[in-house]
Amino acid sequence: MHPVLKLVVQRIALGLLLLLAVSAVIFLGVEALPGDTAQAILGQQATPEALANLREQMGLDQPALSRYFSWLGGVLQGDLGTALTNKADIAQSIGQRLGNTLFLAGCAAAISVPLAILLGVIAARYAGRWPDKVISGVTLTTISLPEFVAAYFVIFLLTQVIPIFQPVAMVFPGMSFWAKLHAVALPVIVLVLVVLAHMMRMTRAAILNVMQSAYIETAELKGLSPMQVVWRHAFPNAIAPVVSVVMLNLAYLVVGVVVVEVVFGYNALGQYLVDHVTKRDVPVVQAVGLIFAAVYIFLNMAADIIAIVANPRLRHPK
Amino acid sequence: MSDQLDQMIARVRKGAMTRREFVGRTTAMGVSAALAGALFTKAAHAEEPKKGGVIRIGMQGGESTNSLDPALAASEVPFQVNMTWGEMLVDVNPDGTIDHRIAEEVSSSSDATEWKFKIRAGVEFHDGKTVTADDVIATLKRHTDEKSQSGALGIVQGITEMKAEGDMVTLKLNAANADLPYLMADYHLMIQPGGGVDNPAAGIGAGPYKVVVNEPGVRHTFVKHANYFDSSIGHADEVEILVINDNTARTAALQSGQVHMINRVDPKIVELLKGVPGVQIRAVPGRGHYVFIMHVDKAPFDNNDLRMALKLAINRQEQVDKILGGLGSRGNDFPINSAYPFFDDSIEQREYDAAKAAEFYKKSGHDGSPIILATAPGAFPGAVDAANLFAASAKAAGIPLEVKLEPDDGYWSNVWNVAPFCASYWGGRPVQDQMYSTAYLSTAEWNDTKFKNAKFDELLLAARGELDAAKRKGQYSEMAHILRDEGGLILPMFNDFVSGVSETVGGWIDDPNGELMNGRAQVRCWLNA
Numbered sequence A: 001m002h003p004v005l006k007l008v009v010q011r012i013a014l015g016l017l018l019l020l021a022v023s024a025v026i027f028l029g030v031e032a033l034p035g036d037t038a039q040a041i042l043g044q045q046a047t048p049e050a051l052a053n054l055r056e057q058m059g060l061d062q063p064a065l066s067r068y069f070s071w072l073g074g075v076l077q078g079d080l081g082t083a084l085t086n087k088a089d090i091a092q093s094i095g096q097r098l099g100n101t102l103f104l105a106g107c108a109a110a111i112s113v114p115l116a117i118l119l120g121v122i123a124a125r126y127a128g129r130w131p132d133k134v135i136s137g138v139t140l141t142t143i144s145l146p147e148f149v150a151a152y153f154v155i156f157l158l159t160q161v162i163p164i165f166q167p168v169a170m171v172f173p174g175m176s177f178w179a180k181l182h183a184v185a186l187p188v189i190v191l192v193l194v195v196l197a198h199m200m201r202m203t204r205a206a207i208l209n210v211m212q213s214a215y216i217e218t219a220e221l222k223g224l225s226p227m228q229v230v231w232r233h234a235f236p237n238a239i240a241p242v243v244s245v246v247m248l249n250l251a252y253l254v255v256g257v258v259v260v261e262v263v264f265g266y267n268a269l270g271q272y273l274v275d276h277v278t279k280r281d282v283p284v285v286q287a288v289g290l291i292f293a294a295v296y297i298f299l300n301m302a303a304d305i306i307a308i309v310a311n312p313r314l315r316h317p318k
Numbered sequence B: 001m002s003d004q005l006d007q008m009i010a011r012v013r014k015g016a017m018t019r020r021e022f023v024g025r026t027t028a029m030g031v032s033a034a035l036a037g038a039l040f041t042k043a044a045h046a047e048e049p050k051k052g053g054v055i056r057i058g059m060q061g062g063e064s065t066n067s068l069d070p071a072l073a074a075s076e077v078p079f080q081v082n083m084t085w086g087e088m089l090v091d092v093n094p095d096g097t098i099d100h101r102i103a104e105e106v107s108s109s110s111d112a113t114e115w116k117f118k119i120r121a122g123v124e125f126h127d128g129k130t131v132t133a134d135d136v137i138a139t140l141k142r143h144t145d146e147k148s149q150s151g152a153l154g155i156v157q158g159i160t161e162m163k164a165e166g167d168m169v170t171l172k173l174n175a176a177n178a179d180l181p182y183l184m185a186d187y188h189l190m191i192q193p194g195g196g197v198d199n200p201a202a203g204i205g206a207g208p209y210k211v212v213v214n215e216p217g218v219r220h221t222f223v224k225h226a227n228y229f230d231s232s233i234g235h236a237d238e239v240e241i242l243v244i245n246d247n248t249a250r251t252a253a254l255q256s257g258q259v260h261m262i263n264r265v266d267p268k269i270v271e272l273l274k275g276v277p278g279v280q281i282r283a284v285p286g287r288g289h290y291v292f293i294m295h296v297d298k299a300p301f302d303n304n305d306l307r308m309a310l311k312l313a314i315n316r317q318e319q320v321d322k323i324l325g326g327l328g329s330r331g332n333d334f335p336i337n338s339a340y341p342f343f344d345d346s347i348e349q350r351e352y353d354a355a356k357a358a359e360f361y362k363k364s365g366h367d368g369s370p371i372i373l374a375t376a377p378g379a380f381p382g383a384v385d386a387a388n389l390f391a392a393s394a395k396a397a398g399i400p401l402e403v404k405l406e407p408d409d410g411y412w413s414n415v416w417n418v419a420p421f422c423a424s425y426w427g428g429r430p431v432q433d434q435m436y437s438t439a440y441l442s443t444a445e446w447n448d449t450k451f452k453n454a455k456f457d458e459l460l461l462a463a464r465g466e467l468d469a470a471k472r473k474g475q476y477s478e479m480a481h482i483l484r485d486e487g488g489l490i491l492p493m494f495n496d497f498v499s500g501v502s503e504t505v506g507g508w509i510d511d512p513n514g515e516l517m518n519g520r521a522q523v524r525c526w527l528n529a
Helices: A003-032 A037-045 A048-058 A064-076 A090-125 A130-144 A147-161 A177-211 A214-221 A226-255 A258-263 A269-278 A282-310 B002-013 B019-028 B033-046 B076-085 B133-144 B180-184 B247-255 B267-274 B304-312 B316-323 B354-364 B383-395 B432-439 B454-464 B469-486 B515-519
Strands: B054-059 B090-092 B098-100 B103-108 B114-119 B159-165 B168-173 B209-215 B219-224 B238-243 B279-294 B328-330 B371-375 B401-405 B421-426 B489-502
Touching (some): A037 A048, A064 A282, A090 A130, A090 A177, A090 A269, A130 A177, A147 A177, A177 A226, A177 A258, B054 B247, B076 B219, B076 B238, B076 B515, B090 B180, B114 B133, B114 B180, B133 B159, B209 B238, B247 B267, B279 B304, B279 B383, B304 B354, B304 B469, B316 B328, B316 B383, B383 B401, B383 B421
Parallel strands (some): B054 B238
Antiparallel strands (some): B103 B114, B114 B168, B159 B168, B209 B219, B279 B421, B279 B489, B328 B489
């Protein structure tokens, strides 16, 4: 078997094992939280009888272990079950929200990744000179702002001072693609501001690292222009570290943007997860947790594979 | 002068000017007060409802865990949503009288133990079926079943027999209750076809709008129910309720015109918003209140002198000014204010008195160890600040009050009803009996101060069946005194419902019964633009 293929198979198997472990950890975590779904639902209205009734109805009177395994059994058959709180079908609720999460992450990535790499290359080319300083200064400032501050700032600027966008970014099925883009403009701007610096700095550092090599000097002595040296000779060898940091940021865009979702009222997975954690709705937390874990595992795997494919020495081991 | 007057009348028509403002300004222009009052009434009523358009409300208080089952409604958005598609037997008018909805007539036996509701003819559910007395009874029956988890269980529990004869529903009670119509106005008791037994969360009712989209925690959209029985309300073609839990985003959505109304305007920014063109702030006094509750059966709170010391050691005016931004009123350690019928306004207001508090504290013989007050940001808006203010004013009286900050998450299961002294809130109830029965009767399920007083219970049950108004008022007054002087309740403030409303919205009426015109702003208001 080709070594790369073998690696992919190995990583997928390992990933599935990891997911299983993650599901157990999430289950234990939610169990360890004080209070259960029945208490969370009844809240200020919890009486002993009402609690007992509700627990029986939701099956919470069963031991934790048997609840976990009956859930696992369902998932293995492709059934995520229904939410304890409002009995909505989980797969259906998640479906649309996952789409929204990926749409927002996709838009933000489509802008931030090329922009970060381009800025990184420019910064590396002019390392230590004013373009480098401006790029680094601006992006480091935006990454230092907490997301909600950046969010409030763009809301103020782009809905009140220059009213061209909407502060509430909900998207619905039936909206045209352009209407959706218009709706998510503000959260996308915020996310781009937040992830840009990390990827840009890594690109810059990786390229500068390669620029120390002897073959770069050779390329320069051949009389290539500085930009050609960077693009043709330095960047291909800097791909591996850049890809890994890009993947990390993509993972963040999918799983870590709940604050941005809340501020813009964006109907995606993060807010959905937080609502259900508050209500101790285990099946939903499990399902969303698994999706997030799967995204992380998949993107990390992709980063490793790309790193190998991009490196001839790893691609053709002796 | 007439230009100015016209302008002001136009503002009144838009609902942008209150009667007081209008009369004040016009009399300043030389118009007599009587004429000014008449002009105001004419202007306010001259405004004809405009039909059509889409009314949008941005609201806090919705979660993706919400359901359309009216039995389960517990937060603001489900309440507003249910009031859009659902219809009850009766509702309560802003002036406290009964508004006849599905029941067109209500009557009782002379001892108030048997009540008859005449069902209005030709009221139609969204699925085309006609509302019958059987539907009403099936609905009430569902809420009496503990399995329905209904928030109205306590309300319907006292009904021992339900009977449908033709268009007449007869309810027999286990004890006299003069307030039964008010109990039937509870927002959980939406009449559903067949009682909603088969599918409680179907969202099919007899209300003015039909559910189109139900995405809990995101948005709810509705379209006009063409055969709605009451043509005087339900002006817009469509209604949209957007869940915007973030304060800043909600406010920005109102300012930018993305929504026409928002609930829960943060008191801290009310002054700033008042200067924004096109936006009005509506602060409506209601029955909701913020409380600090002591378990009267646990040391050291089992000592009435200590309780009295704490009651005297809180600066109520400071709390109203700083926590509510002045949008509220001082409480008097019993859960009733002037928004309730039979309120006795002659009961003396308890004031902050550090010297007297110190005296009571000394008399209680407390050992001087810290008295722990548990609070969390979510106990009520500003609960942590309020607790710290309380601790500071108590310190001035020499009482060692210490604030313990708890997390929001799990507060209602781990702290409330567990810690002997903690911050909490109540939304209020339409009538005094219901408020007292819910939380202060010895046997009440939610008796969160563990208050047990035989005399109080006796008065409560007697007042419940009392049809003589003067006698009833006396009984409630006596109960208020008992609770105020012996109870475990420290009630520093009643909070206003503070909403933001666009100037394009017409037909707004301040309603003390609940937020956003008791959940019906989207049904009763219209769009002028």
